[in-house]
Amino acid sequence: MRVITFFIVGLTVHVVFFLSIFDIYFTSPLVHGMTPQSTQMNPPASRLVLVVADGLRADSLFTLLPNGSSRTPRVIEENGTWGVSHTRVPTESRPGHVALIAGFYEDVSAVAKGWKENPVEFDSVFNESRHTWCWGSPDILPMFAKGASGDHVYTHTYPAVEEDFASTDASRLDSWVFTQVKVFFILFEHILLMDKNIFFLHLLGIDTNGHAHRPMSEEYLNNIGLVDKGIAELVPVMEEFFGHDGRTAYVFTSDHGMTNWGSHGAGHPSETLTPLVVWGAGVNVAQRVTEPQSYEDHFLQEWKLEHIRRVDVNQADIAPLMASLVGVPIPVNSVGVLPILYLNNSGQFKAESMYTNAIQVLEQFKIKMMQKKETTLSFFFTPFQYLTESKQAEITHKARILIQLEKYNEAISLCQSLISLSLEGLLYYHTYDRFFLGCSVVLGFVGWTSYVILVILKTHRSSRTVAKLCMCVAVMITAFLLIQRSPVTYYIYCLLPVPVWFVNLKQVLLFGCGIMVLMWFVELITSLCCPQVVSFFNRAVLTVGLGVLSLWPILTGLFTKAKVAMLLVAVCACVPTFTHSSLQQKRGLPLLNQIISWSTLGSSILVPLLSSSRLFHRLLSIFLSLTSTYLLLSTGSEALFPPVLSWLMFAWINIEQEALLAQGVSGRLELSTIDFSANIDISKIRQLKLDDIRRSYFFVFFIITAFFGTGNIASINSFDPASVYCFLTVFNPFIMGGLMMWKVIIPFIIVMCTFESIQVATQLSSRSLFLIVLVISDVMALHFFFMVQDYGSWLDIGTSISHYVIVMSMTIFLMLLSVVTHILTSKRLTLCASPKMHFP
CATH class of the missing domain: 1.20.5 (Single alpha-helices involved in coiled-coils or other helix-helix interfaces)
Structure with missing residues (x-):
């Protein structure tokens, strides 16, 4: 019962610590109650056309073709202004479009709460327009229609099934948009002639082709040409419809770029540099320059565009630009700054527009200050x-x-x-509250870690004096938070350190301060010298560690102990090859391959439970089943990782047994004779030794290795959509995300099962050993908590925060996964009743 209670309490504490990072760093920046601000002068445009080529890199559009010709739109050379729009992390479709249309950078918590709908209310240029018509993807358009006040944002989307990475030509998605827009203008509606109208074309073909074929592929580059041709044909249609009144403004850009391997999400220049081309009513014409233009990316010379003025913007700046051109209020939550160099208007108009922009941002500041003042x-x-x-x-x-x-x-x-x-x-x-909350979380961390160490040392006493003191502190904290009308989560963060320090103070009264000082010295040395922490910044550390460990099994003769005919593994190794070959030949996903893939996935958990519970047989069954699934989710040499990791885990078990033999421990059993189902809790018999700390340390090392073994899974852009092509090719973020998550979990399960085996094979206390692992993980988490920063580049900020989230997630995840692996290793299913058989 105590073990269950400790598990629940420990899980709760770590969940609270994990969630604290969202209240400290990932809270929504939005405030409400501002008055919309707009310029009173007549706008230069009556309508605006926004074209977003999803997934288009700046260099893909502006770089010269191999034959020396240019793909750059001619409007740059004649009657428009161009530049690079700099996006922010995460470089995904939803936050990119929010920045473009609403003018602010969406917080991570909002993205996590909803994808197609608005989890929080925010204003946008669509909402401020008289009418907005949208054509494109069903994954993007609905979020802005639902968030608009009234019923003036109209969406026209194709079926989601059309977003198929295995399609013969994903550019047909863009062709559908252009066709629908042309048909729309043929079917005349009088409201089109009103002012303050916006037309939004979302073109997903480039992004889909980039995921499926990579940005350097012929399909991706040809799709760019199709978009260029489509816009060139559409503009005359619209101009003729509106009688060539010269009152239409055009904005062409992208929500994000794409890496060379066909993904996006992080902060590489290929993902954050997107094109921006603006022309039409109220826009400056191309400006010739003679002096050199200096930009950090050094692309101008390569693009042969150094003779035309380049005007770069932040992605959020596009929202006030569009609002100024068409004469609608700037979105009230916008943090963008109007790029004056794009405007072709009088000095008064520019000054009034910038003044409106300033008042609009200032209104947000006033509301934010008032809210904080009222709660402090x-x-x-x-x-x-x-x-x-x-x-x-x-x-x-x-x-x-x-x-x-x-x-x-x-x-x-x-x-x-x-x-x-x-x-x-x-x-x-x-x-404002970041330092206050941070101190509370650190106190909680220190208290919890100290408590775990003292539990390991088995010292438990109670003290009424300490209880009364802690109760007084809790009452004072509660009263302080009540006066300030703080959110409920603040009570949790500030009161959590009280009970953990109550337990610690009881131990100090009995155990003395000397051991506490020694304990903190050990924690400090561990945090400073922990290669696991260093591995987050330099993966070579893992290579060195694995290289040293690889020398051990050479002397053990383990190679002759496991010989299996691995038919399923061989089949699963061939399926990805045949699948990708079929996709390259534009023949789609073969049904047989799909059936094999889903069947293998479904049986990967069931098959081990049907095998013998003897250690060697059960582990071999688990490793082969998981490896088969991993092969189906692999795209290259990463497929070698699970079998090599499995071999290393067998070697680790054998080495630990050899270590016991070298220490004179008798009763050493062969792997084939140890039965998982016979495992009992021997925590009162087997005491911890110094070697157990090493075993726990190795376990954490192998967990980190599993985490980074096939790339940086902490980054969204490291995932290749091609990994799931054996299972499905039609875009479905939740199923695809689930499959990729299972791929990530597989190496963890391999390591966790091995750790379970070592506890059985070496007769260790599973509870005490896991507590040591918990201490090491918490020290790492506290280390990363101090390294979180809110300054520098967005990539640096995101990386520092993600490291903390990764370690905290890993700790919580391991606590839950330990239950799963225990079932996977020790439980056995029987298909039918049969007489008991006795094995020799």
Whole structure:
């Protein structure tokens, strides 16, 4: 009963620690209650056409063709302005479109809550328009239609089944969009002639071809040509429909790029550099330049476009640009800054537009400050010093005076400064409680880790004095949070350290301070010298560790102990080859291959439970079943990882047995004679030794190896969609994500089953051994918690946060997976009743 209670408490504590990172770093930046801001002057455009080529890299559009000709749209050379739109992580379709259309960078928690729908309310240029018509993917368009107030956003989507990576030509998705738009304009509707209308074309073909064939493929590049041709044919149709009134603005861009291996999600330049081409009403024509233009990517010379002015923007800047062109209010949650160089209008219009942009961002700052001030005690509240109420009034008044005096450039510069200060203030109040919550989480971490160590040392006593003290502290914390009207999660983070420190103080009273100092010294040395931590930054550390371990089994003679005819493994090794060959020949996914794949996946758990519970036989059954599934989910040399890892795990078990023999431990059993089902809890018989710490340390090392064995699975863009082509090719993010997750879990199960085997083979206390693993993992998690940063590049910020999330997820995951692996190794299913048989 105590073990179950400890497991539940430990799981709860780690879940709380895991969730704390979302309240500290991943809270929504959105505030509500602002008044929409718009420029009172007449806009240059009556309507706007937004074309988003999903998954289009900037260099794929602007790089010269092998024959020296250019794929660059001619509008860049004549009557438009171009540049590179810089996206932010995660480089996925949903957050990319939110940044384009709503002007803010969606927080990770919102992305996790919903994909096709809005988990939080936010404003967008579609919502502010008079009418918006959208054509394209059913995965993107519905989120903006549902989020709009009223019924003025209309969507036209093709069936989701059309998004098939195995299709002969995914560019037909884009052809469908262009055809539907042309038909739409043939069927005349009077509301099209109204102003403030937006037409949105979402083109998914390039992204689909990139996933299926890679960005350097003929299919991907030809799809770009099809999009270019489609736009060239569509523009005259629209211009003729509107009587060539010159009141249509066009914006062409992409939500994200794509890596060379056909994925996206991280912060590589191939994913974050997307093209932006704007032309039409109110847009500056191409500007010739003679002086060299300097950009960090150094692409201008390669693209042969150094003679035309390039104007780069942040992706969120496109939303205020579109709002300014068509004359609708800037989305109230937008953090974008109007790119003035794209506008072709009077100085007054530019200054008024920038002033509107500044007031719109400032309104967010005011609401954020008011909310934080209302939930903080007055003597604890520290306002943002660089933008006090008097400073706000001074800057806005001065900007208005400058506009009235027709000093437009000075007004624009002052408004840009106000936007910069407002954005800094938004960040300040958004992270206002971060230090307070961080200290509470660290105290909880330290307390929990100390408690686990003391549990290992088996010291348990109670103290009424300590209980009363901790109760007083808990009451004071609760009262403080009640006065500040803090969220419920704040109570959990701040009160959790109280019970864990209560238990620790009881132990200190009995055990003395000396052992506590020694304990923290050991933790400090472990955190500083932990190669597992280093492996997150340098994978070569894992190679060195595995290289050293690989020398051990050479002397054990283990190679002659496992000979199987592995027919299923051989079949599963051939299926991916035949599948990918069929897809390359445009023949689709063979039905037989699909049946074999799903059947193998379904039986991978069932087959081991039907095998003998003897250690060697059960492990071999588990490893072969999981390896077969992994082969079906592999695309190359990564298929070698599970069999090599399995061989290494057998070697580890054998080595641990040899270590016991070398220490003079008698009664050593052969692997083939040990029975999992006979495993009993021997925690009171077998005491921990120094070697047990080494075994726990090796286990954590192998878990990290399983995690990074076939790439950085912590990054979305490391996944290749081709991994699931043996199972399905029609785009389905949830089934595909589930299959990829199972692929990730397989190496973990192999290591966990091995750890279970070592506990049985070496007669260890499973509970005490797992506690050592828990301490090592928690020390790593605390290490990464201190390394979390909210400055620098978005890639650095995301990486620092993901490391903490990975380790915390791993700890929780291992606690749950230990139950699963225990069932997988020790339980056995019988298909029918049969007399008992006695094995010799």
